[in-house]
Structures are given as structure tokens and as C-alpha cells.
Amino acid sequence: MKVVVIGGTGLIGSKLVAKLDEHGHQTVPAAPSTGVNTLTGEGLAEVLKGAQVVVDVSNSPSFADDAVMAFFRASTTNLLKTEAEAGVTHHVALSVVGTERLQGSGYFRAKQAQEELIRASGIPYSIVHATQFFEFMKGIAAEATDGDTVRLAPVKIQxxxxxxxxxxxxxxxVGAPVNGVVEVAGPDTFRLDELIRKGLAAKNDPRTVVTDPHATYFGTELEETTLLPGPDAQTAGTRFSDWLAQQA
Known part of the structure; x- marks a missing residue:
């Protein structure tokens, strides 16, 4: 099976290419550095020739509201149009658990727009909603930092x-299109403020985490379960404590 991975040189893309290669698939990483640009369309038609599956794990180079919306709209539109012309039979996109509940954020509005384009395309699809990566905890802390204080809500996160x-x-x-959403999350549920406090302590980071029920998360005030998946989510095996120990 030929699988083209858009964003195939990034954090998730490079891991995905390696895993699919291990299972004998013809996997092609596609990114501007490999001559494929979804914004301009450069190289798209060529790389999609003979592909059965396209996986989009790309991300916007800018998270500014207008820029991120323009990226996902243009990139997804070009990609889906070229897929239809190439006869691709399964479009897979990586998105985020809670996207539809985080519409106060320009980034999540853009991800919602991406998902709506996919659903309307007529191409069989699967959207994978993942919870926040362990690696993203640093970014969450940075976004919530003011001086030496990290202000976070006491909400649940997995x-x-x-x-x-x-x-x-x-x-x-490599499975059949679900024409819907697949959710995946880690094995343990934490309180967001406590999780970041634990992560900073492990790095000997001197910042103080302040618990604030009204602290926003990338522009959105959270309810207790906003960031949690539903009951049918797939549960992964790696625990945050084990990952944190590996980093040390």
C-alpha cells in the first residue's frame, strides 16, 4: 500500500513513516523540504500518483489567528482536490480531542475548519483526535506563563x-475509513495544574504554578472535562511518569 504522509518530516510524521515502513508499506514523507508544498500545490500531483492513503499530520508554521486559518484552509483544500484527481481512497488527518469545545482559540477554529473541509470532500476519511502530547506540556506552560507565574485551571487532562x-x-x-472520528489518549488522567507543576519540578524549573479556575487555555476558558476524550477512546500504554523519567 502506498501511503503519503503530509508533514512526514515532523515529530509525528517521522515516527509514522518509520512505523509504516516497518510493516512493509510504501511510505512517502511529503513536506516542503522534500519538494511538496500543500500551500502552493508544488509536487502534490506527482507524490500522490498511485497512493491509496494520504495522512495529513502537517501543522501551520504560525499560530497567529489569521495565519493558522489561512494555512489549514488552503493546504487542506489543495490536498483534497489533488487527492480526488489522483483517486486516493482514504484521507486521514490528525486533530485534537476537544477541538469543537475550544472555539475561543484561533488555532482550534482553524482545526475545526480543516475537519469540516474533510467531511464535505466526498473522499472516505478518518480523523484521529489525540489528547495533548507529553512533549506539548512545555508549550502549555509557556503559554500560561506571566513572569515567574504559570496560571492554570484545575481541569482534567489525559x-x-x-x-x-x-x-x-x-x-x-491502514484500516478501513471510519468516516468519523477516532479518539486516542494516554492511560492516566491528571489535573492540568498539577501535571504542569510536576513537569516543571522534574526540570528544576523555578516557575510557580498558580491554580486559577478562570485561567484560559490558548484563549478559551475550560470546563472540567473540556480536554478529555469520550468513553470509547483508545487508551495508549505509555505513562507520563515513565516518559518523564526517560527525559531525565
Missing amino acids: PIYSDDVAAAVGRTA
Whole structure:
């Protein structure tokens, strides 16, 4: 099976390419560095020739509201149009658990727009909703930092290791299209403020985590379960404590 991975040189993409290669698939990483640009269409038609599956794990180079919306709209539109012309039979996209509940954020509005384009395309599809990666905890802390204080809400979060995300996307890619959403999450549920406090302590980071029920998450005020998956989510195996110990 020929699988083209858009964003195939990034964190998830590179892991996904390696996993699919191990299982004998013809996997092609596609990114601007490999001559494929979904914004301009450069190289798209060539790389999609003979592909049965396209997996989009790309991300916007800018998270500014207008820029990220423009990226996902243009990139997804070009990709789906070229897939239809090439006869691709399964489009897989990586998105985020809670996207539809985080619409106060420009980034998540853009991800929602991406998902709507996929659903309307007529191409059989699967959308993988993952919870926040372990590796993203640093970014969450940075976004919530003011001086030496990290202000976070005491809401639930069930983070996941990027390796486990890549594995879930890979399983979805080689399976039949679900024409819906597959959710995947880590094995343990934490309180967001406590999780970041634990992560900072492990890195000897001197910042103080302040618990604030009204602290926003990338522009959105959270309810207790906003970041959690539903009851049918696939549960990955790697625990945050084990990953944290590996980093040390």
C-alpha cells in the first residue's frame, strides 16, 4: 500500500513513516523540504500518483489567528482536490480531542475548519483526535506563563506520548475509513495544574504554578472535562511518569 504522509518530516510524521515502513508499506514523507508544498500545490500531483492513503499530520508554521486559518484552509483544500484527481481512497488527518469545545482559540477554529473541509470532500476519511502530547506540556506552560507565574485551571487532562499517537494514526491509516472520528489518549488522567507543576519540578524549573479556575487555555476558558476524550477512546500504554523519567 502506498501511503503519503503530509508533514512526514515532523515529530509525528517521522515516527509514522518509520512505523509504516516497518510493516512493509510504501511510505512517502511529503513536506516542503522534500519538494511538496500543500500551500502552493508544488509536487502534490506527482507524490500522490498511485497512493491509496494520504495522512495529513502537517501543522501551520504560525499560530497567529489569521495565519493558522489561512494555512489549514488552503493546504487542506489543495490536498483534497489533488487527492480526488489522483483517486486516493482514504484521507486521514490528525486533530485534537476537544477541538469543537475550544472555539475561543484561533488555532482550534482553524482545526475545526480543516475537519469540516474533510467531511464535505466526498473522499472516505478518518480523523484521529489525540489528547495533548507529553512533549506539548512545555508549550502549555509557556503559554500560561506571566513572569515567574504559570496560571492554570484545575481541569482534567489525559496526555499521550507522541510515539503512541503515531502508532494510532498508523493503525487508522491502514484500516478501513471510519468516516468519523477516532479518539486516542494516554492511560492516566491528571489535573492540568498539577501535571504542569510536576513537569516543571522534574526540570528544576523555578516557575510557580498558580491554580486559577478562570485561567484560559490558548484563549478559551475550560470546563472540567473540556480536554478529555469520550468513553470509547483508545487508551495508549505509555505513562507520563515513565516518559518523564526517560527525559531525565
